[in-house]
Amino acid sequence: MTLALFLQHLANALSLGSLYALIAIGYTMVYGILRLINFAHGDVFMLGAYLAFYAVATFLLPWWAAFLLAILVTALFGVVLERVAYRPLRDSPRISVMISAIGASFLIENVGIVVFGGRPKGVLVPDVMNVKLGLGGVSVMSVSVVIPVLTFVVLAILLWVVHRTKTGMAMRAVSTDLDAARLQAIDVNRIISFTFGAGSLLAAVGGIMWSYKYPQLNPLMGTMPGLKCFIAAVIGGIGSIQGAVLGGFLLGGIELLTVAFLPTLTGYRDAFAFVLLIVVLLVKPSGLLGGRHVEKV
Amino acid sequence: MRTLGLVLGALALVSLGACQKKSSTPTTVKIGVFEPMTGANAAGGAMEVEGIKLANEMFPTVKVGDKELKIELVVSDNKSDKVEAANAAQRLVDQDKVAAVLGSWGSSLSMAAGPIVKDKKVPAIALSATNPLVTKGNEYYFRVCFIDPFQGTVMANYAFKDLKAKKAVIIREVSNDYSVGLARFFSDSFKKLTGDEGAILSELNYNTNDQDFTAQLTTAKSMNPDVIFAPGNYTESALVIKQARELGITAPFLGGDTWETPEFVDVGKQAVEGAVFSTFFATEVPITETSKTFLDAYRKQYNKEPAAVTALGFDGYLVVRSAIEKAGSLDGVKIRDALAATQRFPGAAGHITFDQNRDATKSAVIKVVKGGKFTYLTTVQP
Numbered sequence: 001m002t003l004a005l006f007l008q009h010l011a012n013a014l015s016l017g018s019l020y021a022l023i024a025i026g027y028t029m030v031y032g033i034l035r036l037i038n039f040a041h042g043d044v045f046m047l048g049a050y051l052a053f054y055a056v057a058t059f060l061l062p063w064w065a066a067f068l069l070a071i072l073v074t075a076l077f078g079v080v081l082e083r084v085a086y087r088p089l090r091d092s093p094r095i096s097v098m099i100s101a102i103g104a105s106f107l108i109e110n111v112g113i114v115v116f117g118g119r120p121k122g123v124l125v126p127d128v129m130n131v132k133l134g135l136g137g138v139s140v141m142s143v144s145v146v147i148p149v150l151t152f153v154v155l156a157i158l159l160w161v162v163h164r165t166k167t168g169m170a171m172r173a174v175s176t177d178l179d180a181a182r183l184q185a186i187d188v189n190r191i192i193s194f195t196f197g198a199g200s201l202l203a204a205v206g207g208i209m210w211s212y213k214y215p216q217l218n219p220l221m222g223t224m225p226g227l228k229c230f231i232a233a234v235i236g237g238i239g240s241i242q243g244a245v246l247g248g249f250l251l252g253g254i255e256l257l258t259v260a261f262l263p264t265l266t267g268y269r270d271a272f273a274f275v276l277l278i279v280v281l282l283v284k285p286s287g288l289l290g291g292r293h294v295e296k297v
Numbered sequence: 298m299r300t301l302g303l304v305l306g307a308l309a310l311v312s313l314g315a316c317q318k319k320s321s322t323p324t325t326v327k328i329g330v331f332e333p334m335t336g337a338n339a340a341g342g343a344m345e346v347e348g349i350k351l352a353n354e355m356f357p358t359v360k361v362g363d364k365e366l367k368i369e370l371v372v373s374d375n376k377s378d379k380v381e382a383a384n385a386a387q388r389l390v391d392q393d394k395v396a397a398v399l400g401s402w403g404s405s406l407s408m409a410a411g412p413i414v415k416d417k418k419v420p421a422i423a424l425s426a427t428n429p430l431v432t433k434g435n436e437y438y439f440r441v442c443f444i445d446p447f448q449g450t451v452m453a454n455y456a457f458k459d460l461k462a463k464k465a466v467i468i469r470e471v472s473n474d475y476s477v478g479l480a481r482f483f484s485d486s487f488k489k490l491t492g493d494e495g496a497i498l499s500e501l502n503y504n505t506n507d508q509d510f511t512a513q514l515t516t517a518k519s520m521n522p523d524v525i526f527a528p529g530n531y532t533e534s535a536l537v538i539k540q541a542r543e544l545g546i547t548a549p550f551l552g553g554d555t556w557e558t559p560e561f562v563d564v565g566k567q568a569v570e571g572a573v574f575s576t577f578f579a580t581e582v583p584i585t586e587t588s589k590t591f592l593d594a595y596r597k598q599y600n601k602e603p604a605a606v607t608a609l610g611f612d613g614y615l616v617v618r619s620a621i622e623k624a625g626s627l628d629g630v631k632i633r634d635a636l637a638a639t640q641r642f643p644g645a646a647g648h649i650t651f652d653q654n655r656d657a658t659k660s661a662v663i664k665v666v667k668g669g670k671f672t673y674l675t676t677v678q679p
Contacts, residue, residue, distance in 0.1 A: 005519050008544070012511035118335030119343060120532050122563030132543060139545045214508040215539070216532050216564045220336065224506060259512035266502040266513065267471045 004137030009260045015144035017252025018151045019210060023225060024232040024244035025154060026202035032239035033175050033195045035094065039101040040081060041203055042226020043108035046219060048074040048204025049211040050116055053123055063126035071204040078200020079193045087189070105226075112219030123215035130212075143212045150209065151245065154202065158241050167194060175239070224270075231277045237290025246288060251276065325367045326359055326627060328617065329395035331386055331410060331421070332402055336377025337505060337530055340558040341402035341606060345424050346372065348603070348610025349399055351594060352618075359618050362625050368618065375401055379409045386410035390417040396627045397421065397620075399613045402606065403555075404428030404475040411435050418629040420636055422617055424609040425554060425577065428478045432655045437629075439636055439655040441612045441644065442577050443679065445475070445553075449482025451575045451661045451677045452526065452551050457490040460549060462523035464498050468513060468537060470529035471502035479528040479553050487526075498522055503537075505530060510537045511544065518546050528553040535565035542568040549573065557604050562669050572666045578605040578646035579662045579673040587615070591645035604671075605646060605662075612644030 023045060030038045048070050055066030085104045089097045129143035162168040170191050173181040182188050210225065211217055229244075232251045236243025251273055259266050280287060330349055332342035349370065358365050371393045375382035382401065389395050390413060398414055398421035401407045407426040414421040415437045423431050423440040427448055432438045456462045465487055470476035484497050498520045501513040514537070517525060525548050527537055538550050552574040562569060580602050583589050591611050595603045616639060617632070624631040642649040647659045663674040 002519075005515065008515045009512060012509075012515060016509050016511075113335050118339035120337075120340065120560050120564065122535075122560065122566065132545075134545070139543065141543050210508075214536055215566075216508070216536060216560075218337075218339075218532075256509070256512045260516065263499070263501060263513070263516060267504060269504065269507070 002137075007136075007138045009256065011138050011140050011144070012260075013253040013256040014148060014249070015140060015213075015252075016256055017249035018148035019206065019213065019248075020225075020229050020232045020252050021245040021248025022147065022151045022154065022209065023203060023206035023229040024236070024248045025151075025158065025241055026199040026206070027229055028233040028236070028238055028241060028244040029158070029195055029202070030199045031233065032241075033171060033192060034086070034097075036086065036097050036101065037230065037238075038199070039098070039226070040085075040104040040108055041199070041229070042222030042224075043105050043112070044074060044078055044081070044200045044222070045203040045207040045210070045225060046112060046217075046222035047077060047108065047207070048200075049123075049207035049217055049221070050112070050219075051204070052208045053121060053211065053217055056124060067208055070208060071201050074204035074207075075197040075201035078196045078203070081200070082193060082196040087192075109219055109223070116217075116219050118219065120216050120218040123211045123217060125212050125215050141213075143209070147209050147213070150205070151248075154205070155241065155245050158198075162241070167191070171195060228273055231273050234277060234287055235280045237287025240287065240289045243287055243289035323366070323627075325369045326361070326621065327369050327371050327393055327395040328614070329389035329393060329398040329400075329419075330370050330372040331375060331382075331389060331398050331400035331406075332372070333377040333406060334372070334374040337532065338377040338403050338406070340531065340560045341425075341555065342374075342377075342400075344558065344604045344607045345400065345402050345610035345613075347599070348424075348591075348595075348607035348612075349614045351591075351598060351607075352611045352614035355590075355594060356615065356618060359621050361621060361627065371395055375406050375409075377403070377406070379405055382406040382409035383413065386413045390414060390419045395419065396629070397617045397632060399610070399617065400424060401426065403473075404431050404478070405473055407431045407438070408474060411438055414438065418633070420617070420620075420629060420633040422613045422636070424613045425606040426475070427554065428474050429654075429656075430474065430478070436637075436655070437633055439616075439651055441609055441616060441646070441649050441657050442554075443659045443661060444656050445479045446482045447679055448553055448575050448661060449479050449484075450486045451663070452553070453483050453486035453490055454677070455573065455575075455663060456487060456524045456526070456551060460524055463491055463493070464496060464520075464522050465524045465526055466498050466517045466520055466522040466548075467500045468510075468517065468525060468527040468529075469500060469502055470505055470533060472505045473529060475553070475555065476529045480526065483526050483528075503529075503533065505533065507533060508536060510540050514541045514544050514546060517541070518544055522548050524549050524551060526551045529555065531556055531558045531561040532564055535561050535569055538572060539565050539568040554605065557606070557664065557671055562666060562671075565666075566669075569666050570668075573663060573674070575661045575663050575677075576605045577659065577662070578608045579664065579676075581673040582662070582676060584647045585643040585645070587612075587643045588645045608644075608646040612642075612646055612649065615644060616642055616649055 051070035052066045055061045131142040170186045174191050232247035233244045236247030373385040373389050375385040404426040407423045415435050427445045429444045467480045469480040550572045554576040556574045557576050620635040624635040649657045661677045664671045
């Protein structure tokens, strides 16, 4: 294998991994606050991509306006989803909320099939995302450079919010102990709504970037990325924002390098992701960067 | 007076009901439409259903014995999923008790229904499923299109004779029977033509619903093939070609009949220009009188050009309607026998005669994507 070929494989892996990382951050945030695995995250991701598509295709907005509008509407949708599907169950056993999340996921998918139609749609990729960049035999599209940059910008902003702002302090308090946080006069509902809004906004950013990289939409497009990014979040240590980014890069790297170096095992590409999940759960259940705290039972 | 009227009316209704009960023969015939309406293959399913519905609107009844029965279409969505396909087929034969089944787009989906229609003795007609295994050993499954050994040869010939290709890379959708089968027939034929056992540089795999093919394509690029044969589902294929062009691969892409969907061009855009594939029918070359009837009706109703599989949907409906008429009965075995005896039935996409494997022998056409449209290149006789 030549150096150029190896670098090309590496570039491909980084580009996929950063996309996983971007979506995994939203997953891990919601889990960090509520200990809830938001199964509808992948479908919120799909919704964001569709909104941006219609804003461009039907309302003829420029792509950046469509992007902003779509992520804001999706964030709002996340807040409403929490209000309707999760808040009424906050004092119920955790399993009820999880079932409600699965229900919400199926509902969004099937309403998506009715409203958007079952046939896939081709996305018009903005020109700035569609520039071919080449360097010494390695060639990538500009969108594959934008995504990692975006991922690290988002990571930096989130770390700043969580560790340097009052809202972030309240988030950490809610995450540690919800009732104790309420006793400290923290508006728990507001913090949870904020978290869902931010998580859904990130899902939308991920969804739109995904549709620029793989310009094809269908109502079930969120299922597999949703699962993969859940795995990425668990590998990194669910609840840890840095962990989600690390997990995303690891997962993308392992997937693509499997295909590149073990071509006969390509059919088992997804299986590798799930095997990795099992191994991490067996060896280090809290994930690579997970907290050291013991689960209270 | 009003009371009397009511009583009389009620009496009339009762007697009408009694009349209907007496005649035990049904007034409608149900034909099951077994197609993917959602999921990865939804576009293919929708195009076949268009053809079936058009035929149903033009020929809504069938003569069974001396009675004119209305044909009712029962659409069952197999969701582009092999497990769901078995459920959908079961529902059609058990619950809806259809006289015959049309579909499905996608060989794997049709194969999932195979044992079910065979078991219940309900004849089924695949419209565009080209894998030989769909009809093999199943005397209740027919098809109105050619099969992949022929299609693979056609494309291998095109690669060797027209493109003067000596080395090829194959990229297949490994979880799709159609793609794997067609890739093998292409490979066998291409090796024979070039007389070179090493003419296929590599066979690379991907899964249905995959979106990232950069790893496979980077490998393909390093082998520097003259041509890439990549049969598979239309959206995955469009993404494969798009990512190949982004990686700087310039070799021409060849594929099979599944590429002929608007979504292939819609997703692939500029990247799929010049992609060449084989299919069943081209609107530029009508074959029979039925072709003209079909084209006129379709253009009038939809105001666009039909896809080849839409013509096959139209044909499937007409063939089964004619078989029910000839059988003079709604009995599955009798309809099956009538189907098997079909000789040179004039369909929109060519004459249909079923061979001993219940497959139609037809010519193939080769099309190329040009200016975002599927353009006719040539016809290849079997």
